[in-house]
Amino acid sequence: xxxxxxxxxxxxxxxxxxxxxxxxxxxxxxxxxxxxxxxxxxxxxxxxxxxxxxxxxxxxxxxxxxxxxxxxxxxxxxxxxxxxxxxxxxxxxxxxxxxxxxxxxxxxxxxxxxxxxxxxxxxxxxxxxxxxxxxxxxxxxxxxxxxxxxxxxxxxxxxxxxxxxxxxxxxxxxxxxxxxxxxxxxxxxxxxxxxxxxxxxxxxxxxxxxxxxxxx
Amino acid sequence: xxxxxxxxxxxxxxxxxxxxxxxxxxxxxxxxxxxxxxxxxxxxxxxxxxxxxxxxxxxxxxxxxxxxxxxxxxxxxxxxxxxxxxxxxxxxxxxxxxxxxxxxxxxxxxxxxxxxxxxxxxxxxxxxxxxxxxxxxxxxxxxxxxxxxxxxxxxxxxxxxxxxxxxxxxxxxxxxxxxxxxxxxxxxxxxxxxxxxxxxxxxxxxxxxxxxxxxxxxxxxxxxxxxxxxxxxxxxxxxxxxxxxxxxxxxxxxxxxxxxxxxxxxxxxxxxxxxxxxxxxxxxxxxxxxxxxxxxx
Numbered sequence: 001x002x003x004x005x006x007x008x009x010x011x012x013x014x015x016x017x018x019x020x021x022x023x024x025x026x027x028x029x030x031x032x033x034x035x036x037x038x039x040x041x042x043x044x045x046x047x048x049x050x051x052x053x054x055x056x057x058x059x060x061x062x063x064x065x066x067x068x069x070x071x072x073x074x075x076x077x078x079x080x081x082x083x084x085x086x087x088x089x090x091x092x093x094x095x096x097x098x099x100x101x102x103x104x105x106x107x108x109x110x111x112x113x114x115x116x117x118x119x120x121x122x123x124x125x126x127x128x129x130x131x132x133x134x135x136x137x138x139x140x141x142x143x144x145x146x147x148x149x150x151x152x153x154x155x156x157x158x159x160x161x162x163x164x165x166x167x168x169x170x171x172x173x174x175x176x177x178x179x180x181x182x183x184x185x186x187x188x189x190x191x192x193x194x195x196x197x198x199x200x201x202x203x204x205x206x207x208x209x210x211x212x213x214x215x216x
Numbered sequence: 217x218x219x220x221x222x223x224x225x226x227x228x229x230x231x232x233x234x235x236x237x238x239x240x241x242x243x244x245x246x247x248x249x250x251x252x253x254x255x256x257x258x259x260x261x262x263x264x265x266x267x268x269x270x271x272x273x274x275x276x277x278x279x280x281x282x283x284x285x286x287x288x289x290x291x292x293x294x295x296x297x298x299x300x301x302x303x304x305x306x307x308x309x310x311x312x313x314x315x316x317x318x319x320x321x322x323x324x325x326x327x328x329x330x331x332x333x334x335x336x337x338x339x340x341x342x343x344x345x346x347x348x349x350x351x352x353x354x355x356x357x358x359x360x361x362x363x364x365x366x367x368x369x370x371x372x373x374x375x376x377x378x379x380x381x382x383x384x385x386x387x388x389x390x391x392x393x394x395x396x397x398x399x400x401x402x403x404x405x406x407x408x409x410x411x412x413x414x415x416x417x418x419x420x421x422x423x424x425x426x427x428x429x430x431x432x433x434x435x436x437x438x439x440x441x442x443x444x445x446x447x448x449x450x451x452x453x454x455x456x457x458x459x460x461x462x463x464x465x466x467x468x469x470x471x472x473x474x475x476x477x478x479x480x481x482x483x484x485x486x487x488x489x490x491x492x493x494x495x496x497x498x499x500x501x502x503x504x505x506x507x508x509x510x511x512x513x
Contacts, residue, residue, distance in 0.1 A: 162414075164417075166392075174392055175393075
């Protein structure tokens with residue numbers, strides 16, 4: 001236990017970095033993922049193709065490869081990001097947005113087509129049909145899958161430790177090398193750090209799920 | 217039979233890929249040949265000593281690393297080369313053993329003591345750091361080289377980094393949790409650390425200009441320089457000390473003294489520096505350092 005107390009500032013710094021990566025990553029991924037979902041259900045075939053291409057490319061590529069490309073590939077294309085935190089964040093956003101897109105699209109498909117048809121019949125343009133009629137209903141059904149995506153995102157953020165971001169897992173690596181034999185205590189501390197982020201979010205998700213549930 | 221065909225194709229691809237992996241390995245080969253010391257022809261050793269036995273047999277088995285560019289690396293023609301290999305040949309030559317009587321076998325960090333104790337090798341010259349714990353089970357001649365933490369920079373050293381003091385305000389790359397990173401953190405806190413999980417990423421970052429320098433043991437850096445084309449260079453100013461010794465069976469003091477004599481002689485006559493210039497020095501472009509004083513404990 002003393003290992004944890006002695007290194008509390010470092011652990012807290014790592015925890016904060018994991019939290020920041022996850023929250024910013026989630027915000028970015030939800031925005032981008034929603035846009036992608038709109039692309040994938042849009043009436044224009046080229047836009048649908050674009051969305052399809054993006055999703056299949058990103059969700060079928062290992063996250064480590066995405067990280068690698070953002071950290072070392074972009075600079076070789078003269079598109080270097082100012083630091084490794086941003087390249088890691090971008091990797092998480094781009095990767096996770098593909099999963100967010102698919103979750104939202106499944107929600108959109110779960111909304112009976114009659115809803116969109118009725119909106120169209122009233123003369124609403126596509127943006128309004130999606131934004132005011134379909135998405136509000138879709139979001140209710142996608143809360144549980146989005147909760148899963150969020151938890152995966154929090155855990156995926158640990159890959160940033162291998163790409164020069166000192167978050168919780170990087171702290172685990174550092175402390176386990178510094179303090180021989182204290183791996184159990186340090187591992188437990190780091191695990192608790194992750195649980196502090198993921199467990200309450202699981203609770204929040206289930207609350208939302210119950211409140212927003214609609215009976216059809 | 218389709219499966220067999222796929223398997224064959226896979227194997228072929230593997231061979232091609234393996235062939236690509238170490239271009240740098242070959243470069244030291246030509247120059248290394250001239251550096252070898254002349255084999256002693258008329259040497260007499262007191263009967264019963266290890267030297268007399270080896271001289272009589274005309275063969276010696278030396279353990280070295282096969283994966284460490286500049287020190288011990290199996291080149292594409294399956295011939296080991298590097299500074300450790302040259303030191304091994306120097307000793308063999310002084311024992312009156314011709315070069316074709318010198319057999320190199322691969323030893324890795326984990327099996328060096330065992331290989332010596334079991335008599336599978338006569339000597340180990342394999343980036344082998346002398347320490348008290350190892351001295352309990354084997355003896356060390358030397359040190360013949362003092363390795364240490366050094367700095368690798370982009371070719372031409374654009375930031376003008378000559379030593380760890382110059383790292384202040386610079387972005388320095390190393391591996392998370394490693395001792396070199398810890399050294400920088402505690403002794404040179406003004407440097408900004410960028411920490412990856414492996415050193416190859418540090419090399420990528422340095423090549424891209426995302427960091428100003430990479431720091432770890434100079435032996436590891438030598439490997440990165442060797443694999444980096446002409447992109448990197450070594451500062452060549454180690455600021456920690458890791459004495460490399462030659463491992464031999466415990467208690468063979470005569471053999472140990474003999475090797476220490478050979479080492480001192482090679483310091484004197486320049487063959488030690490020649491061996492450096494032909495191998496690690498050729499890769500990193502650094503001059504032969506001052507050889508460490510032999511420790512006759």
